Amino acid sequence: xxxxxxxxxxxxxxAVAAELAAFRKDAAERDARRRLPHAELERLSASxxxxxxxxxxxxxxxxxxxxxxxxxxxxxxxxxxxxxxxQSHFVYVNxxxxxxxxxxxxxxxxxxxxxxxxGNAQSEAGTSHVQxxxxxxxxxxxxxxxxxxxxxxxTGALFADWIPVLARADDDNLHVAYVPRDAPGLxxxxxxxxxxxxxTASGTVRLESVLVPADRVLPHHLTFRGPQLHGAVAQLxxxxxxxxxxxxxxxxxxxxxxxxxxxxxxxVDEGHPTxxxxxxxxxxxxxxxxxxxAADALLATAARSVDAARADLTDDSAxxxxxxxxxxxxTAAEAALEVGSALFEVSGTRSALDSLGLHRxxxxxRTHTLHDPARWKVQHIGRYLLNGTRPPRHGLx
Numbered sequence: 001x002x003x004x005x006x007x008x009x010x011x012x013x014x015a016v017a018a019e020l021a022a023f024r025k026d027a028a029e030r031d032a033r034r035r036l037p038h039a040e041l042e043r044l045s046a047s048x049x050x051x052x053x054x055x056x057x058x059x060x061x062x063x064x065x066x067x068x069x070x071x072x073x074x075x076x077x078x079x080x081x082x083x084x085x086x087q088s089h090f091v092y093v094n095x096x097x098x099x100x101x102x103x104x105x106x107x108x109x110x111x112x113x114x115x116x117x118x119g120n121a122q123s124e125a126g127t128s129h130v131q132x133x134x135x136x137x138x139x140x141x142x143x144x145x146x147x148x149x150x151x152x153x154x155t156g157a158l159f160a161d162w163i164p165v166l167a168r169a170d171d172d173n174l175h176v177a178y179v180p181r182d183a184p185g186l187x188x189x190x191x192x193x194x195x196x197x198x199x200t201a202s203g204t205v206r207l208e209s210v211l212v213p214a215d216r217v218l219p220h221h222l223t224f225r226g227p228q229l230h231g232a233v234a235q236l237x238x239x240x241x242x243x244x245x246x247x248x249x250x251x252x253x254x255x256x257x258x259x260x261x262x263x264x265x266x267x268v269d270e271g272h273p274t275x276x277x278x279x280x281x282x283x284x285x286x287x288x289x290x291x292x293x294a295a296d297a298l299l300a301t302a303a304r305s306v307d308a309a310r311a312d313l314t315d316d317s318a319x320x321x322x323x324x325x326x327x328x329x330x331t332a333a334e335a336a337l338e339v340g341s342a343l344f345e346v347s348g349t350r351s352a353l354d355s356l357g358l359h360r361x362x363x364x365x366r367t368h369t370l371h372d373p374a375r376w377k378v379q380h381i382g383r384y385l386l387n388g389t390r391p392p393r394h395g396l397x
Contacts, residue, residue, distance in 0.1 A: 004115030005048035006059065010067040013052045017071040020047060024078035024248070028357030034198050036190075037082050041159050045115035050086060053093050058109045065233065065310070066303035069240040073299065076244025077251070080364035081199040083241050085156045088120030091234045092164040095176055098230065099218045108178065111162065119160025119181070121151035121205040130372075131394065135207065137167040137175055137217065145169075145217060147177055147185075147210040157181075157188045158201040165207065166220065173221040177212045185210040196360070196367030224393040227318035231395040232306050232325045238371055239302065239325065242332035243295040245368070246339045249361035250292050253343040256358070257281065261348050275348075284346050288339050295328070295335040302328040319390040322397040326377035333374050336365035372396050 007013050023040055030037060044050065049071060054060025068090065076083035096108050112118075127134060135149025147167060157163050163186065165177045179186055189204040223230050261275035272278050305324035309317035340362030344351050351358050380397060383389040391397040 004046050004051065004113065006113060007048040007052055007061045007063075009061055010063045013049065013061060013063050013067055014070060014074075016047050016049055017074045020044060020049070021074045021078040023075070023082055027079035027082070028360060030079070030199050031081070031360045032357055036158070036199050036201055037079075037085075038159065040079075040082055041085065041117070044082075044086065045117060048115075050089055050115065050117060051109075051113045053090055053097075054109045054112055055097065058105065059113055060109070064303070065236065065306040066300060068233075069236055069299055069303045072237050072240035073244040073247065073296070076241040077248035078244075079199075080241060080245045080248070080361075080368060081197045083244060084197055084200050084202075084368065085159060086117070087234070087237045087241070088122070088156050088164070089118040090237060091230075092118045092120070092176065092178075094230060094233055095164070095218060095220060095223065098223055098228070099176075099220065101215075104215060104218065108162070116161040117156065117159060118178075119154065119157035119163040121154045121157055121163050121165040121179075121207070123151060123153040124149070125152040130396075133166055133168055133174065135165065135167040137169045137177055137212070139170055143214045145177065145212040145214065147179065147207045147212050149207050151205040151207070153202050154188070154205040155200050155202040157205050158190055158203065163188075163205065165205075173219065176218045176220045178216045178218075179207075179210060179212060183210050194367050196363035196365070198360075198363075224395065227309075227313050227315045228393060228395075229306055229309055229313070229318060229321060231393070231397045232302075232309070232318070232321045234395070235322075235329050235372075235397060236299070236302055236306060236325045238368070239295075239299055239329040239332040241368060242329070242336040242365065243292070243299050245361055245365045246292045246295055246332065246335040249336070249339045249343050249365075250288055252358060252361065253288070253339070253346050254285070256343075256347045256351055257285075260350065261346075281346055284342065288342055288346075291335040291338055295332040298324075298328040298331045315390060319384065322391045323381055323384050326381055326391070326397055330374045330377050330381075333365075333369040337362070337369060340365040 052063045056062045185208045187206040191203040263275045267278040302324040305321045309321040380391040
């Protein structure tokens with residue numbers, strides 16, 4: 001991999017993201033063939049976008065949360081799989097920012113500035129619930145660790161240089177071990193067969209007696225001891241992906257109706273010779289545009305709330321940020337699902353042809369929005385509004 005560009009500021013970051021949104025050109029073909037985006041990810045790394053949240057004192061742009069969310073929205077509007085892959089990368093850069101020692105930050109953030117990618121080995125299957133983490137990090141007499149476990153839904157791991165692994169230490173507290181992709185005993189299995197986000201390669205990671213030096217382990221449990229934005233930032237990026245899916249689906253629907261759809265004969269009889277002039281289609285597109293604009297607006301509002309909380313982090317400011325992000329996530333998920341489905345309603349019979357690949361937007365939305373249930377976000381918004389109950393600090397809000 002060639003040396004990565006170091007992005008200077010928010011404006012440059014957004015310009016680079018807009019340029020990389022050209023990935024949409026081959027997105028349907030990658031999805032249809034399940035062609036993994038190795039070349040595209042190399043280009044993403046070389047662009048410098050993966051380092052935009054590195055603090056200025058380490059040489060990064062340290063862009064605003066709004067800029068980061070817009071980067072993800074732009075990428076997801078082009079290819080939701082591609083946008084999903086670096087989501088965990090930024091989450092675990094945040095872990096370093098909050099819990100890393102000076103030496104750990106200097107080393108790993110230097111890796112990020114060089115274009116190295118973090119993956120993810122977090123979720124486990126077959127446990128009692130999503131936070132029932134059974135991967136073990138056993139301490140050795142020399143202070144190093146041995147890591148054993150099996151992870152699923154490991155988005156980004158197949159493409160990573162480093163894989164952050166969520167595990168419990170001997171005291172049962174959660175830690176993150178940053179493990180090289182080629183570490184002995186670590187195996188990444190490309191067994192993801194989801195109906196959507198097909199090219200994320202969100203498969204299995206097996207860890208068998210993987211040796212981890214002490215300076216590659218961070219105490220993640222401390223993240224949740226006080227007010228924190230770990231969950232808010234992670235969820236904001238998921239919301240940005242959903243908003244991007246909605247925007248991408250709407251753009252494809254507009255193009256299809258303008259250039260390919262035939263008008264309904266009754267509309268022609270009433271003096272509307274093209275599909276784009278059909279008043280009923282115009283009405284529906286207006287409704288869909290409102291859904292997308294609402295998702296984008298709440299995404300931007302939530303990002304500003306996160307930045308405000310970061311500037312003055314208290315229990316109250318963290319709660320406000322989490323609630324704002326929850327509202328954005330619920331709205332963006334609904335928009336992605338509605339627009340991804342309505343694409344066929346407004347475009348007509350031909351849009352259902354498998355060869356066109358327009359169904360990828362709905363499949364991506366339906367798959368991605370299963371990540372964590374919106375119904376619990378609505379619950380926390382209601383509890384906060386009615387009773388002043390702050391959302392929990394479990395990292396998913």
